[in-house]
Amino acid sequence: MGNPILGVDFGKVRIGLAIGDTDLRSSMPLRVILRTNEKSDMEAVASAIREYGGNEIVLGLPLNMNGTEGPSADEARRFAEALRTKGITVHMEDERLTTFEVLEDMRQAGISQKKQRERLDMFAAAAILRSYFLKISR
Numbered sequence: 001m002g003n004p005i006l007g008v009d010f011g012k013v014r015i016g017l018a019i020g021d022t023d024l025r026s027s028m029p030l031r032v033i034l035r036t037n038e039k040s041d042m043e044a045v046a047s048a049i050r051e052y053g054g055n056e057i058v059l060g061l062p063l064n065m066n067g068t069e070g071p072s073a074d075e076a077r078r079f080a081e082a083l084r085t086k087g088i089t090v091h092m093e094d095e096r097l098t099t100f101e102v103l104e105d106m107r108q109a110g111i112s113q114k115k116q117r118e119r120l121d122m123f124a125a126a127a128i129l130r131s132y133f134l135k136i137s138r
Helices: 038-051 071-084 098-108 113-137
Strands: 004-010 014-021 026-034 056-061 089-094
Touching: 004 038, 004 071, 004 113, 014 038, 014 113, 026 038, 026 113, 038 056, 038 071, 056 071, 056 113, 071 089, 089 113, 098 113
Parallel strands: 004 056, 056 089
Antiparallel strands: 004 014, 014 026
């Protein structure tokens, strides 16, 4: 892999991870981390970054449909700042409709609802990376 970058879908219960390559502009779902507490969550993300040799992430920013920020966006920004204090480069990417699009793709692919729940967050993280790659390609 050229220049690895981690995609992160930061949810209330789970954190979805995807791995991407900034040279190839490609992404692939990786895994899901069940959230426990901020310190453990941060260490799990930092560990994944080290595992893949990168130092950069794209963190989904959960904006309201009208573009404003609510409590979830505030929490994501706090998580981003905590990661930055560990020397990790964090890019924030609008994740509006990401979950909806991923669920729709899974439904059309005939994936069961149980499998959808298990995989949703890591596929959303891959979608966040793809959105970021499109933005930086312009």
